[in-house]
Amino acid sequence: MRFSSIRARVLYLAGVFSLLLVSSVTLATYFFVADGMSRSAQDTTWRLTQIASRSIARTTTSVKLDAAAKGLEGVEREHEAERQLLRAIPDILASGGAEEGAYALYLEDEGGVLRLVWYSDKAGVSELEVPRRLAIERQQPIQSGPGSTGAITGMFTSADLGTYVVHVPLILPDRTQGVLDVVYTPDKEEAILDSARAPMFIAAAFALLVAILMMQIIMSWVLSLVDNVRMAADSIDAGQLDISLPEEGEHEITELARSLNNLMDRLRLRAEAQTRFVADASHELATPVAGIRGYVNILRDWGSEDPTTRDEAVAAIDRESRRMAKLCSDLLSMIRSEEMLEYRHVRYDINALSREALATAATRYIGKGLEFTGPDEGPLWVVGDPDRIEELLGILLDNAGKYTPAGGSIVVETHKRRDRASVEIKDTGIGIPEKDLPNVFERFYRSDASRSKDTGGFGLGLAIAKHIVDMSQGSITVSSRVGVGTTFHIELPRTRIKE
Ligand SMILES: Nc1ncnc2c1ncn2[C@@H]1O[C@H](COP(=O)(O)OP(=O)(O)OP(=O)(O)O)[C@@H](O)[C@H]1O
Ligand SMILES: [Mg+2]
Incomplete structure (x- = not known):
């Protein structure tokens, strides 16, 4: 698979995108869980602080009462109470729900320096002098910590939520200031985080794999559709135009397939028309060529001996060569009309143009005694290319003259419609059999009636006329x-036509 292929690019993009998505979801989930765990650790720390403070307060009251009950007075009573309290502290902090924490007790000496006097666990001892002082100053518990090494590291190595410390200010019975550090190490919460890590990574990797797999499946499907289109294009290249692409479903590739099928249909029709045209044209050319060759043979064999035969042969060669010349000029005219890219849009008087075309046709059939009548009213303005329209009228009038027996009449009538002008060319000629009517505008088509009469045409005139009208x-x-006559009816736009 080349990197420049669509499949490779899409897979690469899908991989990067899925990786980003899955990593951000995993990270967010991890942070969410880690945040929950640190909140739980915080709650536990404050719960321990509350339990410890209450127990110490309760014990302080009871040791004071105890010392009073012993009959001690003044400083002695205070010292006794303090001694009892300090002795009781380790026990009260090791029971009643406070066991989860580690504790350290600091008392001020005569110099005002806080000294560590007792700790339950080495984990409870820390160098946090400043927050301890703050707690004494404010006479309220102060939290320091957790001071973890960061949540990110916990994603890859064991989780570290730090250590939670609350400094609780104390005033002992002899008014000595002290601070009890309540320390909570969230091992339980870290263990939960650690146990969540592996499944989280497995789920992430699975999601990544599924995303890439799905992408691969979708890509294969899309590319298989594209492959069909490519095959169609290859077949056009190979000149095979009779295959059609599947048009199932309603997606973009179906639309592309539909357009390509239409394109192939059009190309097929054009190719067929071209083949037919070449076949017809060669057939029409072959007939006069065969005639000329035949007469040349006659000339060669008997031409020198028999002057009559020679004259006949020369006349026939002359006739056939004229036929060929006319066919060549008709073919050229048709090719020119089909390739004519430029169609003028000028305003001209169709009545005047019809009269001119009639006059030209009349001179051609002067000996036939036909009556030519044209529109005698004033100008009827239309927009188009007068040269092409004159050619069109010339073709139709030539047919009318050719297929109307001597003494007949040929009439051109024009009518003004809303945004069009209609032109009718009527003759009283031999007519066209009904079965031939649908085909007369096809190239090389001639009705049997005219074929049997030697009118010398090739059946190209009306094809050219139709093309001019279309343009x-x-x-x-x-x-x-x-036996009655023929009428050609043309409608032309009077205003400028759309390009
Ligand atoms: N006015 C008409 N009266 C009777 N038949 C006609 C008339 N016009 C056309 N046709 C028939 O339609 C056929 C096609 O006409 P078209 O002008 O294309 O060819 P053509 O006149 O035979 O040859 P070309 O015009 O190429 O010299 C004619 O052969 C003829 O049979
Ligand atoms: Mg003709």
């Missing part, structure tokens, strides 16, 4: 009755 964004229809 003008107009429409052309034909109606005809055999």
Whole structure:
């Protein structure tokens, strides 16, 4: 798998993204749990502090009463009470729910210096001089700590929530100032954190794996769809246009497949039309060429001996070569009309243009005794390319002249519609059989009736006419009755057409 491939890139991105997501969720969870544990440790510390303070207060009262009961007075009574209290402290802090903590008792000596006089556990002893002094000054418990080495380290090594210390100020019966340090080491909470670490990492790794796997599955699915499209593109490249891509589902790739199928359909139709055109054109060219070759053979064999045969052959070669010349010029005209990219949009008078086209056609069929009638009303303005429209009228009038027997009439009528102009070319000619009507605009199509008559056409005129009308964004229809006549109906836009 190349790194530049979509699959590699998406997998790489998905990997990085999932890693970031899973790590942040894991981190957040760890911090959440660690925070809960440190709160619990804090609560425990204050609970121990409360238990210790209450027990000491209770014991202070009872030792004072005890000393009074012994009949001691003044300083002696105070000393006795203090002695009893100090003796009782280790026991009261080792029971009644205070066992979880470690304790250290500091008392001020004559010089005002706080000295350690007793501790329950080495863990309770610390160098926290300043907060102890503060507790005496304010006469209220002060917390210092926990002072952990940081939550992050606990994620990878054993958890360390620090040590929780509360300094409780005391005034002994002889008014000596003292501080009791209540120390809590949250081993229990750290153990919970430690036990949560492994499952948390396993869950994170699992989530990461599932995310990447899902991504891989989705990518494979998408790429398989893309692969179909690629195969279609390859088949176009190989000239095979008859395959169609699956269009199941309603997603972006289906839309792409649909567009490609449409494209292939269009290309197929165009390729078929082209093949048909080339076949028809070569067939039409082959006929006069075969004729010329035949007459050349006749000329070679008998031309020198028989002047009549020679003249006939030369006349036939002349006729066939003219036919070829006309076909070539028609083909060129058609190719030109199909490749014509530029279509002018100028305002012109369709009535005047029709009269000109009629005059040109009339001169061509001058010996046939046809009656040509054109629109005699004033200008009817339309927008388009007058040269192309004149060519169009020329083709239709040429047909009318060609397929109308001597003595017939040819009429051009124009009508003004709302945003269009309609032009009708009517003749009283041989007509087009109904079965041929749908095909007359196809290239090389000639109805049997005209084929049997030697009118010398190739069936290209109406194909060119149709193309010109399409370029003008107009429409052309034909109606005809055999032996009665034919009418071509054209609609052209009167205002500027959309590009
Ligand atoms: N006015 C008409 N009257 C009768 N038949 C017509 C008329 N116009 C067209 N046709 C029929 O339609 C066919 C196609 O016409 P089209 O102009 O394309 O070809 P063509 O006139 O035969 O040859 P070309 O125009 O290439 O010299 C004609 O062969 C003819 O059969
Ligand atoms: Mg024609």
